[in-house]
Amino acid sequence: MRNALPYAFGFLLLVCALLPGAGRTAEIDRFAGNYAGSAIFEFEDAWHTRELSTSIRATKKGFTVTWTSLTYRGDGRSKQKSYTVDFVPSTRDHIYKSAMATNRFGKPTPLDPLQGEPFVWARIERDTFTVYSLSINEIGEYELQEYHRTLVKDGLNLLFRRVHNGVPEKEIRALLRRQD
Numbered sequence: 001m002r003n004a005l006p007y008a009f010g011f012l013l014l015v016c017a018l019l020p021g022a023g024r025t026a027e028i029d030r031f032a033g034n035y036a037g038s039a040i041f042e043f044e045d046a047w048h049t050r051e052l053s054t055s056i057r058a059t060k061k062g063f064t065v066t067w068t069s070l071t072y073r074g075d076g077r078s079k080q081k082s083y084t085v086d087f088v089p090s091t092r093d094h095i096y097k098s099a100m101a102t103n104r105f106g107k108p109t110p111l112d113p114l115q116g117e118p119f120v121w122a123r124i125e126r127d128t129f130t131v132y133s134l135s136i137n138e139i140g141e142y143e144l145q146e147y148h149r150t151l152v153k154d155g156l157n158l159l160f161r162r163v164h165n166g167v168p169e170k171e172i173r174a175l176l177r178r179q180d
Contacts, residue, residue, distance in 0.1 A: 036053040039052060059086065
């Protein structure tokens with residue numbers, strides 16, 4: 001009986017290793033935290049200022065990313081947008097699917113871009129954590145937003161890109177300093 005214990009332990013390790021996403025969400029731990037910064041950028045022949053914040057935290061099944069953008073306009077008005085997306089491991093290493101909806105079996109699943117909803121996914125490649133958001137409009141044109149967050153000494157370097165039908169429309173760069 002005592003010889004069966006090493007085999008049982010080995011079998012348990014094998015089962016855990018084969019579970020989808022087992023241990024893969026631990027790679028988000030390097031990015032976890034709260035970050036804030038600002039960017040000054042040119043868009044449509046005008047200069048804009050934007051305050052940016054990002055919060056990344058591990059969850060039981062994956063991780064959650066929240067980002068907020070506060071844009072100041074030249075006429076004194078401002079506009080704030082916030083997004084929160086939960087992610088869970090996909091069947092592919094370092095790629096995470098959004099868990100923005102629940103299918104009929106109660107399993108988290110991405111939204112459907114053909115229904116006008118954004119299709120969102122994330123990936124981690126070395127020191128860069130990227131979130132992609134693909135939207136398809138009513139006439140079938142697409143917009144892709146990319147949020148590349150690269151670890152640096154003081155926090156995250158953010159590179160945001162928006163592409164419409166293959167044409168780059170906007171690019172914003174900012175240093176988001178760690179707040180915690």
